[in-house]
Structures are given as structure tokens and as C-alpha cells.
Amino acid sequence: MPEGVGAGEPLAVVVVPGRGLALAWRDADGGIRREHVATADPVALVADIETLGPRWVWWSARGTAAALVAAGVRPRACWDVGAVARLLHGLSRDDAGAAWAAAHGLAEPPLPEGELTLLDLAGEADDVVRADGQLSREWLRGAWAADPDAASRWAALLLQTQALQETGVRALPDRRATAGTSPLPYLTALSESMAALLAVELEHDGLPIDRAVLEALLTATVGPRPRSEAEEAAARRARDAVVWARFPGEPVDLRNPALVRDLLARVGIDVPDTRSWRLEPYAESSPAVAALLAWRKAERIATTYGWSWAERDIGADDRLRGVWGASEGAGRMTASAGLHNLPAELRPAVRPREGRVLVRADLGQIEPRVLAAVSGDAALAAAAREDDMYAPVARALGSDRPTAKVAVLAAMYGQTSGPAGAALKDMDRTYPSAMAFLRAAEEAGRRGVDLRTYGGRLLRLSTLRDVLAEAGPESTVAHSYGRFARNAVVQGAAAELFKAWAATVRAGLAGADARIVLCLHDELLVETTAAEASRVVGIVESSLRSTGSWWCAGSGVRLVADTSVVRSWADAK
DNA sequence: TCGGTCACGTA
DNA sequence: CGTACGTGACCGAG
Numbered sequence: 001m002p003e004g005v006g007a008g009e010p011l012a013v014v015v016v017p018g019r020g021l022a023l024a025w026r027d028a029d030g031g032i033r034r035e036h037v038a039t040a041d042p043v044a045l046v047a048d049i050e051t052l053g054p055r056w057v058w059w060s061a062r063g064t065a066a067a068l069v070a071a072g073v074r075p076r077a078c079w080d081v082g083a084v085a086r087l088l089h090g091l092s093r094d095d096a097g098a099a100w101a102a103a104h105g106l107a108e109p110p111l112p113e114g115e116l117t118l119l120d121l122a123g124e125a126d127d128v129v130r131a132d133g134q135l136s137r138e139w140l141r142g143a144w145a146a147d148p149d150a151a152s153r154w155a156a157l158l159l160q161t162q163a164l165q166e167t168g169v170r171a172l173p174d175r176r177a178t179a180g181t182s183p184l185p186y187l188t189a190l191s192e193s194m195a196a197l198l199a200v201e202l203e204h205d206g207l208p209i210d211r212a213v214l215e216a217l218l219t220a221t222v223g224p225r226p227r228s229e230a231e232e233a234a235a236r237r238a239r240d241a242v243v244w245a246r247f248p249g250e251p252v253d254l255r256n257p258a259l260v261r262d263l264l265a266r267v268g269i270d271v272p273d274t275r276s277w278r279l280e281p282y283a284e285s286s287p288a289v290a291a292l293l294a295w296r297k298a299e300r301i302a303t304t305y306g307w308s309w310a311e312r313d314i315g316a317d318d319r320l321r322g323v324w325g326a327s328e329g330a331g332r333m334t335a336s337a338g339l340h341n342l343p344a345e346l347r348p349a350v351r352p353r354e355g356r357v358l359v360r361a362d363l364g365q366i367e368p369r370v371l372a373a374v375s376g377d378a379a380l381a382a383a384a385r386e387d388d389m390y391a392p393v394a395r396a397l398g399s400d401r402p403t404a405k406v407a408v409l410a411a412m413y414g415q416t417s418g419p420a421g422a423a424l425k426d427m428d429r430t431y432p433s434a435m436a437f438l439r440a441a442e443e444a445g446r447r448g449v450d451l452r453t454y455g456g457r458l459l460r461l462s463t464l465r466d467v468l469a470e471a472g473p474e475s476t477v478a479h480s481y482g483r484f485a486r487n488a489v490v491q492g493a494a495a496e497l498f499k500a501w502a503a504t505v506r507a508g509l510a511g512a513d514a515r516i517v518l519c520l521h522d523e524l525l526v527e528t529t530a531a532e533a534s535r536v537v538g539i540v541e542s543s544l545r546s547t548g549s550w551w552c553a554g555s556g557v558r559l560v561a562d563t564s565v566v567r568s569w570a571d572a573k
Numbered sequence: 574t575c576g577g578t579c580a581c582g583t584a
Numbered sequence: 585c586g587t588a589c590g591t592g593a594c595c596g597a598g
Contacts, residue, residue: 255593257579275580300581304591322590329588332584341582341590367584413586420586479585487587491584521584521588575598584588 002035004028007053010079010166012159014144014151015042015064022151024159025054034156036148043071055079057162059096061196061326069197069204076510080193081158084165086327087185087192088172090450090458094196097140100157103164106133112140128153165189172456177376178554185456187550188496192327194503198516199324199333206319207339207350207517208527210568214310214349221345222302239302243295246288254295264289297343305338305346313337320350326499330492331457333499333519340520350518350569352527359514359536361563362523363498363544365389368408369559370494373552374454375437379430384557397426411438412490414483438486445485446478455496459488497559498522501547508539525569533565 002025005011012024021042024034039045046056046068056075058064060082068075082094089102097109128139135157136143144154172185180187215225222239226232244251248266252259260274267288271278276296282289314320322337334340342350352358368389372380383392394404403419407427410420411434428435444451448465452458464481471477502519505526509515514528514536528536540563548559564571 253594255580257594273579296581300592303593304582309591325589332588334589336590338582338591340584343582362584410586415586417585476585483585483587491588523584576596578595579593580591582589582591 001037002033002049002052002054005052005054008055008077010057010159010162011049011054012057012155012162013046013064014058014155014158015046015067016145016151017042017067019145020148020151021045022148022155023049024152024155026159032156032159034152036152038148043068043073046075047071047073050075053077057081057158059099059158060094061193061200063096065197066200066204069200074201074510075197076507077190078193078197079162079165079189080196081161081165083192083196083326084162084169084189087189087331087455087457088165088168090460092328095140096158097135097137099165100135100161101133103161103168104133109134109137112137128157169456172452175374175454176551176553176555180550180553184454184551187500188455188457191496191500191503194506195333195499196326198499198502198506198519199326201515202324202335202517202519203321205515205517206315206317206321207525208352208356209314209318209320210349210351210353211310211314211318213351213568214314214346217346217349218301218307218310221298222306225307236302239295239298243288243291246291254292255299260292264292301343301346305343309338318353327457327495330459330488331453331495332491332521333495335519339518344570347570348568350525351567355530356527357530357533358517358566358569359526359528359533359540359563360523360566360569361526361537361540361544361561363501364560364562366494366497366522366559367412367490368393369557370454370497371408371412371434371438371490373555373557374489374493375434376555377431377433377437378556380434381556386558387560393430396430397423399423399426411435412487414438414442414486437489441489442482442486445488446473446482448481451485451489453489453492453496455493457492457496459485459492461485494522497547497551500551501544504543504547505540508543509536512536537563537565 002011002023004027005025014022018040020036020038022036024032027033037045053076056078061080081099085091085099085102086094091098091102101109128136130136144150169185169189170183174183176184223235226235240254243254247263252263254260257274264271267286269282276293279289279293283293320337322335322339325334328334369384372384383389386392390401390405393408394401397404403423406420407423411424411427441451445461448461448468450458450460450462468478502524506516512532514526514532516524517527518525526536541561544559544561
């Protein structure tokens with residue numbers, strides 16, 4: 001057992017399923033101690049040690065914590081080497097081999113795929129660390145599970161990697177207006193780690209669906225559940241026929257955009273493409289266009305969120321499950337199975353069983369508030385002290401609120417044309433620091449210079465240099481990387497704030513009959529009991545205050561959340 | 574059987 | 585010529 005591991009101290013853990021648990025920790029002298037405990041039930045042992053309150057260190061939550069979560073263990077604190085490698089080194093993968101290499105300044109190893117040949121593995125099995133410094137592919141593929149000594153060596157290497165990462169994040173600049181005891185990038189590493197664990201929990205727990213409500217909605221939109229392919233085809237034809245009836249001439253394949261364009265020409269509508277927003281203006285005067293747009297909506301539900309989706313992704317326990325990512329792209333969480341793009345029409349079906357409720361909370365105007373905090377713009381921060389920050393922005397710009405909103409969003413997205421273009425001049429004058437911050441990011445993107453987000457996530461733009469050198473600084477690609485970078489420093493920081501908030505909420509809910517069941521960029525859904533709902537609302541709101549107090553300390557920015565207790569996701573705020 | 578394009582849902 | 589992501593249908597090249 002890990003003697004001397006106090007609460008919050010790193011404890012590397014490697015689970016050997018059915019056989020034991022390997023641990024590594026630092027003793028009082030700073031040396032690494034390692035141990036393998038043989039047990040048929042390693043998860044139960046983890047649950048025991050959890051009472052000591054260690055900071056579990058694992059290569060990845062998906063690899064190690066999934067088994068714990070499945071067994072009902074909800075660890076309080078962790079350091080996810082894969083998640084921190086994404087943050088610190090800007091990796092787009094989180095396997096042990098890549099994290100180790102990045103921590104040691106080595107080139108990214110090839111993805112572990114396919115069978116290794118004997119030639120590939122020559123001499124690798126004996127040494128965990130190869131002559132070139134990379135981890136042995138044999139070990140990465142599971143050789144560490146071979147015997148107790150190997151497992152504990154693997155845990156020791158894990159702890160070493162964590163130590164390198166911790167040194168790395170602590171060396172990054174703390175960009176807050178007021179620094180705290182721990183540097184912001186270190187705190188970000190902790191919340192990114194917790195987000196990776198949360199992703200595993202979300203995957204396990206799923207989102208509660210009321211099947212009766214869902215089936216009624218699907219039936220109304222795309223017809224009853226087809227019992228054969230013939231029935232499915234018939235339903236399709238029936239939906240198509242409604243549109244065909246509105247157009248003269250022979251029926252065409254409505255799923256083929258080129259043919260739809262020809263179809264529209266028959267009623268005198270000439271458009272460069274057939275996207276909904278382009279057709280929208282014609283809908284009022286043309287019943288044919290209105291029918292086509294209605295068809296599109298139903299078709300989306302039929303194909304992506306139809307009966308087959310329900311059957312595939314909703315479990316026998318009426319819970320919708322997808323694969324969760326804790327930080328993709330600029331750092332946002334991602335989810336498959338439609339969890340992040342469920343059409344609003346289907347949200348009434350997200351509904352826990354009787355007696356349980358959803359606490360829904362979303363951050364208000366999070367990106368402009370984050371921009372104010374991360375750019376250190378005093379005037380924008382002053383605006384961000386208001387409940388509705390677009391109102392003071394409108395006053396400052398001498399515009400109306402809609403124009404102010406468009407101008408702020410245009411600045412963050414890199415839009416230059418249209419009605420927002422003019423307002424940007426006023427933005428420059430009124431919020432010079434924020435605008436300079438955004439321009440600097442854009443410039444870095446256009447030139448292929450690496451950037452870090454406020455919390456320390458590396459945005460690897462230098463990998464684009466070859467493309468940029470080829471295309472030139474004024475090329476379309478250069479400008480598109482510029483817009484990407486301009487947006488990524490805001491979107492990425494907002495994602496870090498969101499995850500810090502989510503991690504705090506998760507910690508506050510420990511022990512209660514309440515769990516986070518959905519994260520959607522600026523919105524959290526917590527499933528709990530009707531009896532506990534008001535207490536959960538308090539936890540969600542106090543978590544935002546405590547997170548804000550360190551995340552944007554000294555900036556003057558206020559973070560606001562709209563929180564409500566609802567029976568279904570669709571219910572009014 | 575792929576990659577590219579179009580389209581569209583969420584934030 | 586406003587960002588990100590996930591998903592599905594279709595097309596044309598292989």
C-alpha cells in the first residue's frame with residue numbers, strides 16, 4: 001500500500017485486470033517508490049485507496065478509469081497524462097507513446113496500428129525505453145501486464161511522465177490579471193484531467209430519454225417505425241411525393257443538390273446553391289420552396305436522428321450514449337451519436353423518469369466575457385460586469401444592441417465584410433486591447449507561429465508552415481488559418497473555463513444523487529431527484545462563482561449562468 | 574471502396 | 585470570404 005501518500009498527492013496507477021494493481025508514488029526524499037499488489041479485484045483496491053484522497057495519475061481515463069467508473073467508483077482527483085499532453089504539447093492524440101515522447105521532447109511516434117513485424121520489434125521487448133528514447137512498442141501494446149515487476153515499472157514511468165508534465169505546465173506563464181497560489185496552466189491541467197474523466201463518465205451514464213415522447217415525435221415527423229426495408233422506402237417516397245406535387249414536370253431525386261437546383265429553375269428560382277438559408281427568402285411566396293424546406297427538416301431527422309439512430313444509440317435502459325472527447329480542436333468537448341447536434345424539435349424527448357429532473361445551466365455570453373478576461377481589455381471587462389454585456393457595448397459604440405452584438409461576434413470570428421465591417425472600426429477605437437489581442441492571434445495564424453490559449457493549450461500553427469510557405473501570406477489558406485487562430489484563442493479559453501466549471505460542479509455533486517449528463521460548450525445538464533434539485537442549483541451557481549474567482553481573477557469580468565430546473569431539456573428556461 | 578462536396582444540426 | 589464539431593447522402597475516381 002502507498003504509505004505516506006497524502007490527500008491530493010500524485011499516485012500513479014496501473015490496473016492489471018483480474019490480477020493486480022501497480023502503484024508508484026514519491027516518498028519523503030523525493031525518490032520514486034513502486035509496488036505491485038496482487039488481487040483478483042484491483043478495482044475494489046482502488047476504491048479502498050480512494051479514501052486516502054490521492055490524485056490518481058493515469059495514462060488516460062479511457063484506458064484506466066473506465067473500469068473504475070463501470071464499477072461505480074468515482075475518483076475525486078486525477079492527473080490524466082494524455083489530457084495534459086494535449087494541453088501542454090498541443091497533441092491531437094493522447095496515447096502513452098505520444099505523451100511520453102512529447103514530455104521528453106522527442107518526435108511524435110507513429111500511431112500504434114496493425115501488426116508489428118519481428119523486424120519492427122527487434123530488441124524492443126527487453127527495454128521499456130528504446131535506444132532512441134521512445135517507449136517500446138511492445139510495452140505500449142501491453143507487455144507491462146506480463147508480470148508484477150513490469151507493471152510497477154510501467155507505473156513508475158507513468159509517474160515520471162507526470163512529473164515532467166507538471167514541471168512543464170508550472171513553467172508556463174500565468175496570464176491572469178491577479179496571480180494565485182497555483183499557476184493558471186497548472187490548474188488548467190487539473191481541470192482538463194477531470195474533463196477527461198468526466199468524458200468517460202458521460203459515456204457510461206448516458207442521457208435519459210423518454211422513449212414514448214421520442215417515438216411520438218419521430219412518428220409525427222417521419223412516420224411510424226418501419227418494419228421492413230420496403231416500408232422504409234415507402235415512407236421515403238411518401239415524403240418525397242409531397243414536394244414533387246408542388247413542382248411541375250417529372251419527379252427528381254431531392255437528395256441530389258444539382259437536380260434540386262434544376263427543379264427550382266422550373267418555378268423560376270435561380271440560385272447558385274440550394275442551401276436552406278438561401279432558399280428561406282423564397283419560402284413565403286413559394287409553396288414549393290416551403291415544401292422543400294419542410295422536407296429537408298424531416299429528411300434530416302429521418303436519416304440522422306430517425307428510427308435507426310434511436311435503435312443504435314439509445315440503450316435498453318433508455319439512455320442515449322455516444323463517444324465523448326474531452327478536448328478536440330481548439331479544446332472543446334465533442335460527442336458523437338448526435339449528443340451535440342440534436343435538433344431542438346427532439347429535445348422534449350430528453351427527459352428523465354418520473355421523480356427525477358434536469359438542472360439546466362448555461363453560461364451567458366461566454367465568449368465575449370472570455371475575450372474581455374483573456375485580452376485584459378479594461379473597457380470590455382467593464383462591459384462584462386453587466387448582466388447583458390451587449391447593452392454597454394452598444395452605448396459605447398453608439399449603436400443599437402443587435403449591431404453591437406454582430407460587431408463583437410464579427411471581431412471574434414474574423415468577419416470583415418457586411419454590415420459588421422463598419423462597426424469594427426468603432427470596436428477598434430473602443431476596445432483597443434481586445435482587438436489588438438485578436439489581431440495578434442490572426443497574424444500568428446497567417447504566419448504559422450505557435451500560440452497558447454489563456455490556460456496554456458498549445459495551438460500548433462507552425463505545423464502549417466509548409467502549406468503557408470507554398471501558398472503565400474495573402475492566400476486564401478493563410479487568411480483561413482488567421483481566422484481559425486483568431487477564433488481559437490477565444491473558443492479555446494472558453495472551453496477551458498467551461499471544463500473548470502464542470503469539474504467544480506462534478507466535485508460539488510459528489511455523494512449526492514446527481515450527475516452531469518451532458519456538456520454542450522456553454523451548457524450543463526445535471527440529472528438529479530426532484531427533492532435535491534434546488535440544492536443542485538445552488539451547487540451549479542456557487543461553482544461558477546468559485547471558478548470565476550480564480551479563472552479570471554482581477555479581470556473584473558463577471559460570469560453569469562442561467563439556471564433552471566426542468567422536466568425535459570426543451571422546457572422553458 | 575475511398576475522398577470530396579453538399580447539406581445541416583448544435584454551440 | 586464568420587468559427588468549431590459530427591453525421592449522412594451522393595458523386596466520381598480508383
